[in-house]
Amino acid sequence: HKAKQEKNSVELYRREVNDVYLRNYRIEQLLRGAVSQNELYMQYQPQVDRRGHLIGVEALLRWQSPEMGFIPPDQFIAIAESSGLMPLLGEFVINRTLQEMRSLQDQLDQSFSVAINISVRQLMQANFASLLTQQVTAGGFQPQQIVLEITENLFIEDMNNVSKVVIDLRNRGFNISLDDFGTGYSSLSVLQKLPIDELKVDKSFVDYIDRDEKARKMIKNIIAIGKNYGMSVLAEGVESEHQMRMLQNFGCDYFQGYWFARPLAVEDLRRYVLQNNKQFNDAKPFNASQP
Ligand code: C2E
Ligand code: MG
Ligand code: MG
Ligand code: MG
Numbered sequence: 601h602k603a604k605q606e607k608n609s610v611e612l613y614r615r616e617v618n619d620v621y622l623r624n625y626r627i628e629q630l631l632r633g634a635v636s637q638n639e640l641y642m643q644y645q646p647q648v649d650r651r652g653h654l655i656g657v658e659a660l661l662r663w664q665s666p667e668m669g670f671i672p673p674d675q676f677i678a679i680a681e682s683s684g685l686m687p688l689l690g691e692f693v694i695n696r697t698l699q700e701m702r703s704l705q706d707q708l709d710q711s712f713s714v715a716i717n718i719s720v721r722q723l724m725q726a727n728f729a730s731l732l733t734q735q736v737t738a739g740g741f742q743p744q745q746i747v748l749e750i751t752e753n754l755f756i757e758d759m760n761n762v763s764k765v766v767i768d769l770r771n772r773g774f775n776i777s778l779d780d781f782g783t784g785y786s787s788l789s790v791l792q793k794l795p796i797d798e799l800k801v802d803k804s805f806v807d808y809i810d811r812d813e814k815a816r817k818m819i820k821n822i823i824a825i826g827k828n829y830g831m832s833v834l835a836e837g838v839e840s841e842h843q844m845r846m847l848q849n850f851g852c853d854y855f856q857g858y859w860f861a862r863p864l865a866v867e868d869l870r871r872y873v874l875q876n877n878k879q880f881n882d883a884k885p886f887n888a889s890q891p
Pocket of ligand 3: 800
């Protein structure tokens with residue numbers, strides 16, 4: 601009986617592996633046409649300071665496939681990386697983001713920073729730093745207004761070459777943010793060797809902030825590291841007021857998460873910014889009355 605059960609579960613496992621394999625294979629095939637067939641688009645998630653005022657957005661890639669429905673980036677970015685499609689997607693992300701954020705900031709007559717996720721394969725393209733600088737300036741932004749989110753796992757690949765590119769980008773004025781900090785295989789020496797402006801506390805720590813003393817300690821440590829190295833700290837995945845208050849008490853500088861806003865299409869972001877300004881201005885008469 602037991603042997604039969606085991607055999608069944610092995611079968612089930614085999615079938616699941618096979619399903620994942622087939623699905624990934626199909627994703628790779630479809631991804632090739634996704635750019636030209638206009639299936640990709642961007643959403644932008646607000647980032648706020650300790651007073652709740654908008655300071656920037658993170659650009660997040662979206663894919664609505666006619667055949668497979670909505671596929672989250674967690675599922676297709678890795679496939680794009682391994683199949684050589686990442687440079688193509690990366691180009692799309694950079695072009696579309698610059699275009700949409702330039703026209704929105706012009707429309708609102710307001711500037712805020714724009715964070716773009718950069719993957720290893722993108723970063724290692726020939727002349728990435730100088731090409732990006734050209735694109736950004738041609739798109740009407742200065743590198744100082746752009747945040748490049750990189751993950752620590754980037755450095756296991758090719759520490760020396762990756763470091764050179766990151767240093768080059770930083771010298772050109774880009775802000776460097778270390779995404780998903782604490783979840784990867786980095787060593788703290790990365791922080792010592794590289795010019796990093798911001799640490800992002802990963803959602804997986806924030807998720808447990810009100811339940812798990814270890815998660816709390818981890819967050820406090822990340823914030824302390826950030827402060828000691830003169831970096832700012834942004835927490836992602838903030839979903840409740842309680843989480844936000846705790847992060848504030850720990851000294852976190854910036855916040856991003858569903859509690860403030862979900863990733864938004866550009867038109868919804870426009871409305872969000874107007875609303876956010878209004879809130880902020882309504883609170884102002886208090887200051888305005890002071891000489
Ligand atoms: P990430 O850079 O850490 O992005 C944050 C993720 O957390 C986003 O998921 C965002 O929608 C989600 N998130 C933010 N706040 C909350 C919250 O309060 N609750 C919950 N449940 N989730 C929240 P998304 O958009 O699915 O992206 C997943 C990952 O895919 C990103 O993680 C990033 O590593 C990658 N990715 C997304 N867009 C791009 C891109 O344009 N280029 C590259 N290279 N990677 C990208
Ligand atoms: Mg990110
Ligand atoms: Mg992140
Ligand atoms: Mg994350």
